[in-house]
Amino acid sequence: MLFNIVTIAFFASMVAFIIYLATRSEVVALIGNVGAWVGFVASTAAMGLRWYESYHIPGGYGRIPLTNLYESIVFFAWSIILIYLIVDIKYKQRAIGAFIVPFAFMGMIWAQLGLDKSIEPLVPALQSNWLTYHVITCFLGYGAFAVACGVSIMYLIKIGPEERSKGTPLTGLLGMFPPSRVLDDINYKSIMIGFPLLTLGIITGAAWANYAWGTYWSWDPKETWSLIVWFVYAAFLHARFTRGWVGRRAAWLSIIGFAATIFCYLGVNLLLSGLHSYGS
Amino acid sequence: MNDNQQNPIDAIWDFFCSLKLSITTLILLATTSIIGTVIEQGSTPEAMAQKHGWNLGLMQFLDKSIDAFNMYHSWWFIGLLGLFAVNLICCSIKRLPRVWYTVKNPVLVPEEKMLQAFSNSEELTVKGDESAIKEKVNAFLTSHFAAATVTEKDGKTYYYAEKGAWSRFGVYVTHLSILIIFIGALMGSFWGYKGYVSIPEGSETDRVYRRDKQAEAPLGFTVRCESFSVSYYEGTRRPREFKSVLTVSENGQVVIKDRKVIVNEPLTYNGIVFYQSSYNPIGDPSFGLQVKERASGQVIDLRVPFGATRPLPGGGSVRVENYGDNGMIVRLGVTGTDGQRRIVDIYDPSTNISDERRGGEYIFTHTGFFQRYATGLQVAKDPGVEVVWLGCFLMVIGTMVAFFMSHRRIWVVLTPGSKGMNLRIAGNANRNQPGFEIGFDELKKAFKNEMSS
Numbered sequence A: 001m002l003f004n005i006v007t008i009a010f011f012a013s014m015v016a017f018i019i020y021l022a023t024r025s026e027v028v029a030l031i032g033n034v035g036a037w038v039g040f041v042a043s044t045a046a047m048g049l050r051w052y053e054s055y056h057i058p059g060g061y062g063r064i065p066l067t068n069l070y071e072s073i074v075f076f077a078w079s080i081i082l083i084y085l086i087v088d089i090k091y092k093q094r095a096i097g098a099f100i101v102p103f104a105f106m107g108m109i110w111a112q113l114g115l116d117k118s119i120e121p122l123v124p125a126l127q128s129n130w131l132t133y134h135v136i137t138c139f140l141g142y143g144a145f146a147v148a149c150g151v152s153i154m155y156l157i158k159i160g161p162e163e164r165s166k167g168t169p170l171t172g173l174l175g176m177f178p179p180s181r182v183l184d185d186i187n188y189k190s191i192m193i194g195f196p197l198l199t200l201g202i203i204t205g206a207a208w209a210n211y212a213w214g215t216y217w218s219w220d221p222k223e224t225w226s227l228i229v230w231f232v233y234a235a236f237l238h239a240r241f242t243r244g245w246v247g248r249r250a251a252w253l254s255i256i257g258f259a260a261t262i263f264c265y266l267g268v269n270l271l272l273s274g275l276h277s278y279g280s
Numbered sequence B: 001m002n003d004n005q006q007n008p009i010d011a012i013w014d015f016f017c018s019l020k021l022s023i024t025t026l027i028l029l030a031t032t033s034i035i036g037t038v039i040e041q042g043s044t045p046e047a048m049a050q051k052h053g054w055n056l057g058l059m060q061f062l063d064k065s066i067d068a069f070n071m072y073h074s075w076w077f078i079g080l081l082g083l084f085a086v087n088l089i090c091c092s093i094k095r096l097p098r099v100w101y102t103v104k105n106p107v108l109v110p111e112e113k114m115l116q117a118f119s120n121s122e123e124l125t126v127k128g129d130e131s132a133i134k135e136k137v138n139a140f141l142t143s144h145f146a147a148a149t150v151t152e153k154d155g156k157t158y159y160y161a162e163k164g165a166w167s168r169f170g171v172y173v174t175h176l177s178i179l180i181i182f183i184g185a186l187m188g189s190f191w192g193y194k195g196y197v198s199i200p201e202g203s204e205t206d207r208v209y210r211r212d213k214q215a216e217a218p219l220g221f222t223v224r225c226e227s228f229s230v231s232y233y234e235g236t237r238r239p240r241e242f243k244s245v246l247t248v249s250e251n252g253q254v255v256i257k258d259r260k261v262i263v264n265e266p267l268t269y270n271g272i273v274f275y276q277s278s279y280n281p282i283g284d285p286s287f288g289l290q291v292k293e294r295a296s297g298q299v300i301d302l303r304v305p306f307g308a309t310r311p312l313p314g315g316g317s318v319r320v321e322n323y324g325d326n327g328m329i330v331r332l333g334v335t336g337t338d339g340q341r342r343i344v345d346i347y348d349p350s351t352n353i354s355d356e357r358r359g360g361e362y363i364f365t366h367t368g369f370f371q372r373y374a375t376g377l378q379v380a381k382d383p384g385v386e387v388v389w390l391g392c393f394l395m396v397i398g399t400m401v402a403f404f405m406s407h408r409r410i411w412v413v414l415t416p417g418s419k420g421m422n423l424r425i426a427g428n429a430n431r432n433q434p435g436f437e438i439g440f441d442e443l444k445k446a447f448k449n450e451m452s453s
Helices: A002-023 A026-053 A069-091 A094-114 A129-165 A172-176 A180-213 A221-239 A248-271 B008-017 B019-038 B045-052 B056-066 B068-073 B075-104 B112-117 B130-144 B165-191 B385-404 B433-452
Strands: B120-126 B149-153 B156-163 B193-200 B204-210 B215-232 B239-250 B253-262 B267-269 B272-293 B299-305 B309-311 B317-324 B329-335 B341-347 B362-381 B408-417 B420-429
Touching (some): A026 A094, A069 A094, A069 A129, A069 A248, A094 A129, A129 A172, A129 A180, A129 A221, A129 A248, A180 B272, A221 B019, B008 B019, B008 B075, B019 B068, B045 B056, B075 B165, B120 B433, B130 B408, B130 B420, B130 B433, B165 B385, B193 B215, B193 B272, B253 B267, B253 B272, B272 B317, B299 B317, B299 B362, B317 B362, B329 B362, B341 B362, B408 B433
Antiparallel strands (some): B120 B420, B193 B204, B193 B362, B215 B239, B239 B253, B267 B272, B272 B299, B309 B317, B317 B329, B329 B341
16 A cells, blocks of 8 residues: 555655765665655655545545544654655755654554554534644644754754864764754754744634634643643744753753644543544 | 842833743743643542542642632633733833834944944945946846935945835734734633523524523524434444524514524524534434335335334234434334234335345335434624634734744945945845845845946
């Protein structure tokens, strides 16, 4: 199945990027990059095919493939790679792939091995166009936060040795990392992309809730956690303007923000009770 | 004045304006919000302690001390949101006039120091007629960037052009949008309510149960439930649609007739919105049965109430014993001509399960399920909701402008020199310098080409 090709492509890409860090071979980096592209295209095709299939299952009336945990994970992985490829085109820093593609790969392997793949028709509560806008904006935002988290981890690994070396370029594995200044910049830029998307995601969610239940905000755990994520990144963005909050602290805030994002996405459903149940 | 000996009013003002307060408040809001997602809101200490095996004493303490079971409406959480709002207002009051001044009074004649501070600059010398060069510079800026303001001072000529000056307000639009959302939420909590009505099919109501007052209140008009139905995805028991058909009348006049209300498609009248949310069966259902006697081929149609018995041709009888899945399955007690009683299950025709193959003396077909329902509707009145949407709209616009647009400024300074006219071009953006640099490099090249030609 096409989704397996996606998983394999992401795996190949991840391995290639890790080998690249060790070998400095530009060819291997190119393989990693091509792997990410192949996975992205295959994932797009696979989601398109699944959408098409949803019209042909018995009792199916067609719906966008964004309505259960399996589909959302696949879309999450797709979003991470999309944002990564955009960053890659802009910054051409191959090494960051080694810290971003694994997120997409882990998502896909979990989806393929552990989740229910069946296509079920939509329950009445999910039959709304708001579903599409809400899910797409949220997950593109999550994808951007994943990229920010990946480069923040790289930043924290690199910054110590870089400071100790006092200006002489680092050699070895860390020498392959982009300069910490660039990592910090990518972190900030990714969150700049993610934050408006998350804002839109929360707003479209509120609009949908108002349309379906008559209340745009009910402090449901999922809503509250999305707001917590929003608060963390709002703090991050404001912290940029004060001195002493770039660099390490910004990287930590970005990682905390992504941890909160993952909790908002998965933890709330698995550990807390509420309105978002991924149809299960 | 010494900074350490600020007067108290200034100190308080600076505290409320400070970015440190913003960041602290945001982090406090984020961390305290977690409490209410772990402790089920609207629950009780006893229920939570029992459900999760948590310490009852701790639960009771959290309830009394921080109102943990209704924390998003507690004084301290509302207070934190209030502090957040005050901080937003103070920040904006402090910084907005400065930004306004920058936008309204651009630096038309930059000082030498300022020009030198820009990393984006270029110098060149051109020969030729002074007025022709001036004309060229003006035309260049207009066609490649924006129309320039020209100032002559001390024998030098200064050109100033800008783009996106208003983007400096993006941040303040975002801040204002949050305050607007707060105002909308307050309007909703003062003048709105949430409620519930249950209307049996064929009857009407002019009252609603209000959750805030925990009592019934008049609607000011009448809502009638014409019908309620559930439909399923073909061949499955997955509900596809819950549908009420409602009619609204005011002062005896029908104002909305037979409006379909389904989940995600509410009905609005006089600012009061009705949402399909639940349903209840009322009384016992009855069942449509078609019975064919195998021997004679005779067919009769019956309508049998739940629990009732009807005679069949040839001397047998049928009784509806039970049913399930909203009438999709019906269990019949069939007494044959031999006096033997058998249990027969029949299914809704959409399942394609026929009774034909059972081989009994009567063949039953399920032709209908007649159940009277009461539709359950959530009722909401929220006069603040449009204000909230306005705030949301401004927030989207504001964040987009704040993050993706910048105030870009270009200066060109003409200084007559011995070898010709000295031209200096410099530029600056208040945000996204690297992006601006790329554009400025192109501009520089084009400037050199056109001026030298």
